[in-house]
Amino acid sequence: MNKKWLATPYLFWAVAFIVIPLLMVVYYGMTDKTGAFTWENVIAITSPEHVKALMLSLLLSLISTIICLLLAYPLAMILVAKHASKTSFIVMLFILPMWMNFLLRTLAWQTLLEKNGVLNGILSFLHLPALNLINTPGAIILGMVYNFLPFMVLPIYNVLAKIDINVINAARDLGANGIQTFLKITLPLSFPGIASGITMVFVPALTTFVISTLLGGSKILLIGNVIEQEFTTASNWHLGSGLSLVLMIFVLLSMVISSFFDKDGEGAAL
Amino acid sequence: MKKLVALACITATSVAALSGCGSSESSNGEVIVYNWGEYIDPDVLEMFEEETGIKVVYDEYETNETMYPKVEAGAAQYDLVCPSDYMIDKMIEKGLVQELNFDNIPNAKQYIGEQYYEQSKEFDPENKYSIPYCWGTVGILYNQTMVSEPITSWDVLWDAQYENNILMQDSVRDAFMVALKRNGNSMNSTDDAELNAAKDALIEQKPLVQAYVVDQVRDKMIGNEAAIGVIYSGEAIYTQRENSDLVYVIPEEGTNVWIDSWVMLKDAPNKENAEKFLDFLCRPEIALKNFEYITYSTPNTGAQELIEDEDIKNSPIAFPDLSQYNNIETFQYLGEEFDEKLNELWKQVKSN
Numbered sequence: 001m002n003k004k005w006l007a008t009p010y011l012f013w014a015v016a017f018i019v020i021p022l023l024m025v026v027y028y029g030m031t032d033k034t035g036a037f038t039w040e041n042v043i044a045i046t047s048p049e050h051v052k053a054l055m056l057s058l059l060l061s062l063i064s065t066i067i068c069l070l071l072a073y074p075l076a077m078i079l080v081a082k083h084a085s086k087t088s089f090i091v092m093l094f095i096l097p098m099w100m101n102f103l104l105r106t107l108a109w110q111t112l113l114e115k116n117g118v119l120n121g122i123l124s125f126l127h128l129p130a131l132n133l134i135n136t137p138g139a140i141i142l143g144m145v146y147n148f149l150p151f152m153v154l155p156i157y158n159v160l161a162k163i164d165i166n167v168i169n170a171a172r173d174l175g176a177n178g179i180q181t182f183l184k185i186t187l188p189l190s191f192p193g194i195a196s197g198i199t200m201v202f203v204p205a206l207t208t209f210v211i212s213t214l215l216g217g218s219k220i221l222l223i224g225n226v227i228e229q230e231f232t233t234a235s236n237w238h239l240g241s242g243l244s245l246v247l248m249i250f251v252l253l254s255m256v257i258s259s260f261f262d263k264d265g266e267g268a269a270l
Numbered sequence: 271m272k273k274l275v276a277l278a279c280i281t282a283t284s285v286a287a288l289s290g291c292g293s294s295e296s297s298n299g300e301v302i303v304y305n306w307g308e309y310i311d312p313d314v315l316e317m318f319e320e321e322t323g324i325k326v327v328y329d330e331y332e333t334n335e336t337m338y339p340k341v342e343a344g345a346a347q348y349d350l351v352c353p354s355d356y357m358i359d360k361m362i363e364k365g366l367v368q369e370l371n372f373d374n375i376p377n378a379k380q381y382i383g384e385q386y387y388e389q390s391k392e393f394d395p396e397n398k399y400s401i402p403y404c405w406g407t408v409g410i411l412y413n414q415t416m417v418s419e420p421i422t423s424w425d426v427l428w429d430a431q432y433e434n435n436i437l438m439q440d441s442v443r444d445a446f447m448v449a450l451k452r453n454g455n456s457m458n459s460t461d462d463a464e465l466n467a468a469k470d471a472l473i474e475q476k477p478l479v480q481a482y483v484v485d486q487v488r489d490k491m492i493g494n495e496a497a498i499g500v501i502y503s504g505e506a507i508y509t510q511r512e513n514s515d516l517v518y519v520i521p522e523e524g525t526n527v528w529i530d531s532w533v534m535l536k537d538a539p540n541k542e543n544a545e546k547f548l549d550f551l552c553r554p555e556i557a558l559k560n561f562e563y564i565t566y567s568t569p570n571t572g573a574q575e576l577i578e579d580e581d582i583k584n585s586p587i588a589f590p591d592l593s594q595y596n597n598i599e600t601f602q603y604l605g606e607e608f609d610e611k612l613n614e615l616w617k618q619v620k621s622n
Contacts, residue, residue: 049618049621114493114495115480115495116494135480135481217482219479219481219482219620221617221620229613229617232333232336233335233441234442234609234613235339
């Protein structure tokens with residue numbers, strides 16, 4: 001591999017926009033306003049309102065990850081079973097909304113779920129009672145699932161598509177029924193995809209603050225909102241960075257678990 | 271004041287930048303202005319450049335809090351900034367701004383109404399540093415078809431019959447202002463007991479609140495999403511134009527009168543040009559042009575005279591007679607420790 005020098009621009013990029021900012025976060029997180037070293041910003045996670053926000057974030061992102069997995073796996077299987085032309089059409093349908101800005105798509109959900117929104121409009125047209133959808137934890141989960149579902153579907157689809165059909169045929173030949181084949185062959189072979197999908201949904205869901213602001217009416221405080229506010233309105237970058245460091249531990253944890261299942265990085269290949 | 275429409279900001283900036291390039295390559299130098307997003311008629315910048323040959327370098331921010339660190343760090347050298355009252359207070363205290371020479375800005379004394387300088391004394395006690403640019407009140411906007419009786423008091427925001435029909439401001443000091451005023455306290459209170467009482471009131475109110483929003487109050491009220499919202503008076507005029515059922519009131523317990531004023535930074539590189547720019551902005555016809563563009567009340571009495579639409583000219587929303595209220599206040603800067611304390615209390619409200 002004598003073409004390593006081709007990676008130099010990326011190296012510069014990574015240092016300038018990943019490593020240095022990360023070090024700055026560590027610096028801010030570990031110092032107070034006078035610049036003296038302190039653990040206080042990190043320990044601040046133990047204050048009741050921060051713990052509550054963190055727990056709520058973990059819970060909501062866990063629920064949305066599970067929902068994403070339950071929706072994505074069957075879909076990925078259907079995609080693999082279809083002819084190539086149909087598959088690419090359905091994959092296209094999935095990727096198409098991602099061409100549109102994430103904020104706009106979330107704002108669109110606001111319009112759909114609002115009190116006088118599209119959904120309630122249909123309900124009242126059918127003489128059904130209006131539902132209180134917006135500004136609830138459910139709306140936030142919906143927003144997370146909607147926005148992050150493609151990140152679950154694509155890695156699982158990738159892994160499933162790579163499974164040699166002969167392996168499955170062999171299993172059937174040897175007398176395994178459909179369920180057994182799925183549980184003993186397909187599912188274990190797709191673990192790398194599932195693991196990478198879980199990380200790709202869980203991590204952004206855990207750290208989001210936009211979805212909770214737009215669909216939760218700022219009534220539901222997630223840890224992402226706390227951090228965002230420390231930077232924007234409270235102008236306490238030290239506390240914001242300290243809390244980010246704590247959040248990074250959770251992100252790293254989920255990535256470690258994921259890489260344990262996805263040793264070859266198969267699922268990550270999008 | 272709080273228009274966070276980033277897209278529009280970008281457009282406005284680029285328009286300003288383009289016009290800057292086109293019209294003046296002359297040697298009259300430049301003036302570097304840092305203002306709120308969507309807070310000036312872009313034509314005004316162009317007119318100034320054409321008239322004086324001074325190039326306007328125009329930059330925008332969304333909140334006082336995002337502007338401050340940039341100015342404090344001195345990373346970007348600006349001449350003029352247009353912060354709000356309490357932020358000016360802070361900038362004076364931190365020595366970031368310089369005294370203005372009003373002799374070089376004659377229009378400022380001639381056309382800006384005396385009452386606005388008077389109100390400014392809460393943050394600029396000797397009127398040495400700032401020239402009022404826009405001002406307004408914070409009040410309740412309600413939909414008269416959705417409430418049982420006319421609203422007069424902040425108390426209505428705690429009325430259980432409006433559960434899920436109330437929009438609160440999602441900004442620390444505005445939210446606490448409402449609660450403090452409702453409890454009969456000063457909105458600049460630093461008393462722990464009063465602040466805690468305000469916090470408890472906000473927690474008590476939370477189940478009734480539909481959402482905490484800033485700019486979206488406008489659209490949600492127009493779309494009949496809520497019956498009652500806390501809003502800036504400048505937005506009220508616009509919302510009423512779109513939805514005639516909406517009524518704006520200043521509650522009887524009093525409210526916040528805010529002022530956004532121009533200040534010159536301590537080491538402004540183009541002092542003379544900055545003075546010319548300020549003088550230009552204080553011209554009645556220019557102030558009128560800006561008022562029509564941004565719809566926030568102008569303190570320029572000359573411009574107020576020139577308004578053709580009688581309804582707006584005499585509008586109690588745009589130009590309320592402040593003397594009839596004895597309990598209106600302007601935010602003061604109460605120190606970093608206070609800011610931290612208030613943010614902490616707000617977090618407790620939000621996480622509850």
